[in-house]
Amino acid sequence: MLHPFDPGGVNEPFRSLCADYPGPEAYPESQFRVEWGPIFHRGRLDGSARVLVIGQDPAQHETIVRRILVGEAGRRVQGLLARLGITRSYVCINTYLYSVYGSVRAATRRGAGLVSYRHRWLQAVLGSGQVEAVITLGQAAREAWELWQATPEGQAVAVAFAAVTHPTQPESSGHNAAEVAQATAALLQNWNAALQALAPALQHPDTPTPLAPYGTAWAEGDRLPIPEEDFPAGLPAWMHENDGWARRVGSDALAKRRNITLTVPSGVLS
C-alpha cells in the first residue's frame, strides 16, 4: 500500500525559511507557546499551489504532526477547496508560527519581526505567479493579508481574495447548540459568498467542479479528509483520519501548557 507524504520545505526559498525563523523576540512566551516550536505549513511548496489559505495558529495536533490545519478546521477547509475544484493545488500557512496562549496584543501582532518573516513566506508562495486565489480564515489572517497587500511586493500581486469566517468560529463563539447552529448558518452563507467571488478566478482546478453552494448546516461531504500526502512520512493512519487523539492535560495552567498527551484511538489496536 502506497503512503504518499509531504517532504516539507526542502527546496528554496522554503528550506531557508524553515531553518531561520523568529523566536520569542517576535513571539513572546506570554502570548505564544514558543516552547513547542514553529509549525510552518500544509500543502504544496513546489510552486504548484493555485490557492493560498491563511489560517490563524497551530494547536496540539498540529504540534505533533508538524503541519497546520490538520484537525476539524482543516477538514472544513478541504471541503471549501473541493467546491472550487482544488483537491491538491493548495498551500496553507498561518498568521502565527506558534500556538496562541491566551490572546495576542496588537503591538505583538503587528511587530516588525513577526510580520516581515510572514511576508517572506507570502513572497515565496506568491512569487511563483501560480496562485490564483487567497482565502483568509478569521480576523487575524485577514489583517495579515492586508498588511502584505500594503507592501510594494503585495501590490504587485493580483489574485482573487476572500476573507472568510474561521471554520471553527461557530463552536468557539456559540454557548449552546442553538447558537452554534445559528453561527454555522451564518458561516456557510459567508462561505457561499466567498465561493462566488473566487470561483471565476480559478482557471486551473484540479477537478473542474460545477459551483454548488453550502446549505444552512454542515451536510455529508462538507468536511473532507486531509490527504495523506499532506503529512510527513510514516505517520499512522489515525493521525490523519481524525483528531481528538492529542490533548493538553494538567492540574494547573502551567502543567497543561507543558503537556501534550497522545492516545491511540480505540479500535486501532485489535
Add this chain to the structure above:
Amino acid sequence: MLHPFDPGGVNEPFRSLCADYPGPEAYPESQFRVEWGPIFHRGRLDGSARVLVIGQDPAQHETIVRRILVGEAGRRVQGLLARLGITRSYVCINTYLYSVYGSVRAATRRGAGLVSYRHRWLQAVLGSGQVEAVITLGQAAREAWELWQATPEGQAVAVAFAAVTHPTQPESSGHNAAEVAQATAALLQNWNAALQALAPALQHPDTPTPLAPYGTAWAEGDRLPIPEEDFPAGLPAWMHENDGWARRVGSDALAKRRNITLTVPSGVLS
C-alpha cells in the same frame, strides 16, 4: 539563529522507500507497536554517508521526532562516530521499522517481507559506494547485516564492519549499579576493539581525529549531542538536547501501549 534540519527521504530511492513500507503483515501487532507508524532513519540520505549504523528499534522519543536513535543510545553512538572522525557523514537505520512490543519471534525476525524491505534500504544506502564502514548495535542488528551479506548484492559490497554491544545494553542487563558499571566496562572494551577495526577503513573523515580509546567508564565527552540538522524542521531545542520528555503512561499494558505523554522539561518555560 539558524536551525539546520533534515528533510528526510525526499529523493529516490528513499522517497519510494518512505512511501511504500511493510505493515502488520510483516510486523505483527503482537510483537511490534505498528500503531505508531514506521520510523525510518537518522542522518544523511544524500549519498554523503561514510558510515552506516544499524540499530534495533525505535522507542517513544523516536516516535514523536520520527527519527531513530535520538535518545541516550543515539548520544553514545555520536560519541563513537566522533572518535572515528565522523561528525556528519553517517546514516542510521534500524533492524525494525516499528517499536518492539515484548519480544520478536525468530520466524518474524527472518520473515521475507521484513527482511526484503530492509535489504532495499541497505541497497539504497550502500549502492552509492561511499560507505566505508558499517556498525551494528546489538544482536538483532548483527543478524540483519549477516542476512544482507549473504545476498548477491551484499556480497558485492566491501566495507569494514564491526558488530558492537548495544549502547544501552549495560542499563538493560544490569540489576544494580555494580552490574551496570561492569557491563559498561565490557561495552567500552568491545567498542575499543571496534574502533581499532574500523579506523583504518575510514579514508574520508569529516574531522581527522587521532584514534583514542575509551576508558573503563563513560567519561566527559563520550556522549555527544545529536546534531540539530538530524531532526525535522521546527522542533524545539529541548527535543534534541535531551530525552526523558516522552513517556508511555497508563494504568495497564493496553493503556500504556496506547499512550505517549510529552512534557516540556522544567526550566524551558521561564
